[in-house]
Amino acid sequence: MFGRIAQLLIKEFLQLKRDKSARFRLLIPPILQMLLFGYAATFEVFNVATAILDQDHTQESRALVAAFVHSSRFEVTTVAATRKEIENAVEVSNAQVAIVVPPGFSELLLKGQSAPIQVLVDGTNSNTALIALGYIGEIANSFGQAHALDLAQRSGRALGQPLVHVDVARRYWYNPNLNSRWFFVPGVIGTLVLVTIVNLTAFAIVREREVGTLEQLLVTPIRPVEFIIGKTLPFFFIGLVEVSIVAGVGMLWFKIPFVGNPFLLLAGTCLFLLGTLSIGLLISTICTTQQQAFASNFFVLNPMFILSGFSFPISSMPHVLQWLTLLDPLRYYLIIIRGTFLKGVGIDYLWPQMLALATIGLILLTLSVMRFRKSLD
Amino acid sequence: MMAAQSAPAIVVDKLGKRFGTFSALDAVSFDVRRGEIMGFLGPNGAGKSTLIRVLCGLLRPSSGRAVVSGIDITQDPEAVRKRIGYMSQKFSLYSDLSVVENLRFFGGIYGVCPGAINERIRFAVDMAGLQGRETSLVSTLAGGWKQRLALGCAILHKPDVLFLDEPTSGVDPSSRRRFWTLIHELSAGGVSVLVSTHYMDEAEYCMRIAMMAAGRLVALGTPRELRQQSIGGELLELECANIGAAMDLVAKIPGVHDVAVFGDALHLLVDDGAETARAACALLAEHGLPGASARQIAPSMEDMFVHLVRTARAQGAAAGT
Numbered sequence: 279m280f281g282r283i284a285q286l287l288i289k290e291f292l293q294l295k296r297d298k299s300a301r302f303r304l305l306i307p308p309i310l311q312m313l314l315f316g317y318a319a320t321f322e323v324f325n326v327a328t329a330i331l332d333q334d335h336t337q338e339s340r341a342l343v344a345a346f347v348h349s350s351r352f353e354v355t356t357v358a359a360t361r362k363e364i365e366n367a368v369e370v371s372n373a374q375v376a377i378v379v380p381p382g383f384s385e386l387l388l389k390g391q392s393a394p395i396q397v398l399v400d401g402t403n404s405n406t407a408l409i410a411l412g413y414i415g416e417i418a419n420s421f422g423q424a425h426a427l428d429l430a431q432r433s434g435r436a437l438g439q440p441l442v443h444v445d446v447a448r449r450y451w452y453n454p455n456l457n458s459r460w461f462f463v464p465g466v467i468g469t470l471v472l473v474t475i476v477n478l479t480a481f482a483i484v485r486e487r488e489v490g491t492l493e494q495l496l497v498t499p500i501r502p503v504e505f506i507i508g509k510t511l512p513f514f515f516i517g518l519v520e521v522s523i524v525a526g527v528g529m530l531w532f533k534i535p536f537v538g539n540p541f542l543l544l545a546g547t548c549l550f551l552l553g554t555l556s557i558g559l560l561i562s563t564i565c566t567t568q569q570q571a572f573a574s575n576f577f578v579l580n581p582m583f584i585l586s587g588f589s590f591p592i593s594s595m596p597h598v599l600q601w602l603t604l605l606d607p608l609r610y611y612l613i614i615i616r617g618t619f620l621k622g623v624g625i626d627y628l629w630p631q632m633l634a635l636a637t638i639g640l641i642l643l644t645l646s647v648m649r650f651r652k653s654l655d
Numbered sequence: 656m657m658a659a660q661s662a663p664a665i666v667v668d669k670l671g672k673r674f675g676t677f678s679a680l681d682a683v684s685f686d687v688r689r690g691e692i693m694g695f696l697g698p699n700g701a702g703k704s705t706l707i708r709v710l711c712g713l714l715r716p717s718s719g720r721a722v723v724s725g726i727d728i729t730q731d732p733e734a735v736r737k738r739i740g741y742m743s744q745k746f747s748l749y750s751d752l753s754v755v756e757n758l759r760f761f762g763g764i765y766g767v768c769p770g771a772i773n774e775r776i777r778f779a780v781d782m783a784g785l786q787g788r789e790t791s792l793v794s795t796l797a798g799g800w801k802q803r804l805a806l807g808c809a810i811l812h813k814p815d816v817l818f819l820d821e822p823t824s825g826v827d828p829s830s831r832r833r834f835w836t837l838i839h840e841l842s843a844g845g846v847s848v849l850v851s852t853h854y855m856d857e858a859e860y861c862m863r864i865a866m867m868a869a870g871r872l873v874a875l876g877t878p879r880e881l882r883q884q885s886i887g888g889e890l891l892e893l894e895c896a897n898i899g900a901a902m903d904l905v906a907k908i909p910g911v912h913d914v915a916v917f918g919d920a921l922h923l924l925v926d927d928g929a930e931t932a933r934a935a936c937a938l939l940a941e942h943g944l945p946g947a948s949a950r951q952i953a954p955s956m957e958d959m960f961v962h963l964v965r966t967a968r969a970q971g972a973a974a975g976t
Contacts, residue, residue, distance in 0.1 A: 285764050288760070
């Protein structure tokens with residue numbers, strides 16, 4: 279038994295060694311995608327195109343405009359002279375945000391009353407819009423506070439109004455600067471490994487079926503289980519190497535902290551790979567050509583990605599979809615990988631995820647082995 | 656041990672295989688002796704490949720039983736697989752591995768012991784005439800070489816029985832001849848060979864021939880026996896002018912069952928060769944086609960095959976109504 283599995287392993291690695299493009303495909307795209315995701319996949323908002331219309335033309339209004347200009351969150355692309363111009367800028371998407379300082383702004387401010395400004399936001403990308411709106415509020419608030427403080431100091435509390443000091447002490451755990459890259463990069467590790475391993479496994483077996491070598495093997499004394507082990511074990515090792523490489527890029531290049539137990543992550547990764555290998559095997563049993571496998575992979579992997587909680591919060595999904603996420607191995611792996619990377623939580627917290635991964639993996643494995651045997655007839 | 660040696664290498668008894676309502680094999684029975692080369696002939700879809708795939712354990716039979724090398728194929732397929740070699744229609748070795756890597760891989764899968772593997776690889780390389788190309792990638796080999804390498808991979812573990820499913824399709828004639836020489840050498844060494852082909856001339860290389868049509872075995876015997884018996888009459892070769900007109904004329908002669916064009920002559924299937932030969936020449940002369948000559952000939956495999964397939968179809972149609 280072990281002799282035959284060993285022969286298959288030797289063969290797989292010989293083929294891999296000879297396939298120069300495979301080595302490239304295994305190494306370069308995950309690293310490139312890691313870099314791409316690390317930079318591109320972010321919820322943070324910088325350099326929002328902004329149009330400004332100052333109808334007040336006072337020292338105060340200019341100071342407020344300057345506060346926006348100097349913020350890295352906003353980039354003033356249009357300084358409008360009329361109301362029409364500013365609406366136009368938003369309409370043609372020259373600006374995503376428009377800020378209008380109305381006449382009489384400084385007058386109200388100097389009276390110590392609340393001075394409104396008008397903000398127009400292009401809500402097409404609701405996420406960016408909301409975040410930008412938050413920043414505008416923040417900048418306007420701090421401007422108002424600074425001004426009130428200044429006024430109070432100069433007038434020596436002459437106005438007799440106590441300064442309301444609102445101090446919201448916010449402290450974010452695990453990711454103190456709310457750096458969304460910290461959230462995404464560990465997730466990318468799981469996603470990349472899922473896609474790579476499911477594809478590799480499905481294609482490798484379907485290729486043998488397509489070329490006819492599978493049939494040639496089936497007339498040898500090899501058992502289906504030996505074939506499956508010999509065929510999937512290489513991808514298990516490749517999966518572990520991929521996780522290490524991609525995690526290495528995340529930690530060394532993006533400086534994502536790893537505060538947890540690496541062995542816990544290793545254990546979680548092994549369980550996750552069990553599931554992904556089984557999915558690949560399952561796909562290979564329903565496909566006779568590599569084109570079919572390609573189409574099936576696409577059909578399976580995209581929903582797994584969307585339901586995993588990688589970027590869309592599971593708690594915001596409709597209930598039916600929330601239940602569906604429970605079947606998604608990536609969901610559990612993301613919790614494990616984020617938990618070990620950022621929170622450093624232990625097995626006492628992650629065991630339900632481990633158990634879920636192991637259960638899904640074993641069910642999928644049993645199913646795929648049964649289907650594989652059947653597909654031979 | 657002696658008993659095992661004299662026992663047939665393959666015993667097939669009323670073997671059937673259905674795919675849904677389609678009967679791919681219908682109660683097929685035959686034996687193959689040790690060291691015998693048994694050829695299976697038949698049109699595409701006759702069930703030759705299905706038969707081989709059932710006997711190799713790639714398909715489960717629907718009915719009947721088969722014993723290969725003394726082992727029932729449904730009871731212990733794994734033990735059967737240790738004693739058989741198989742070459743499929745489609746070339747199916749790893750083209751991104753070298754000649755020796757393929758041999759070593761299949762040798763290992765077949766459980767050839769590490770002490771003997773190098774000697775077996777040497778043997779296979781010599782047999783296939785692949786000396787000097789041991790490290791070449793299989794993808795760089797020409798068709799005939801690939802085919803001999805596939806045979807080499809199939810005999811590494813010294814199987815008792817070899818199953819060859821149209822092994823020579825797509826291979827040039829000289830390579831085919833060389834391949835058949837190898838098969839005869841293996842047979843002389845005691846290996847039984849069950850081979851399917853659709854090349855009629857290759858049937859002559861076989862010791863016995865089984866003809867299949869529509870999932871049934873329609874004839875079985877040595878090439879000589881088949882030529883004599885199965886055609887259902889005697890065969891006349893008629894040489895004459897204006898073959899087209901002559902064909903219509905002679906078809907009407909009583910005792911002529913079939914007329915077919917073979918090159919620039921007609922082949923007539925008749926009850927009595929000598930009598931019909933005289934009648935045909937006379938008839939043609941009467942209709943202004945003098946100088947015809949008819950002589951009795953031994954039927955070729957192709958004659959026999961065409962006749963058998965026609966008969967089987969007629970029987971099938973009769974059974975269908």
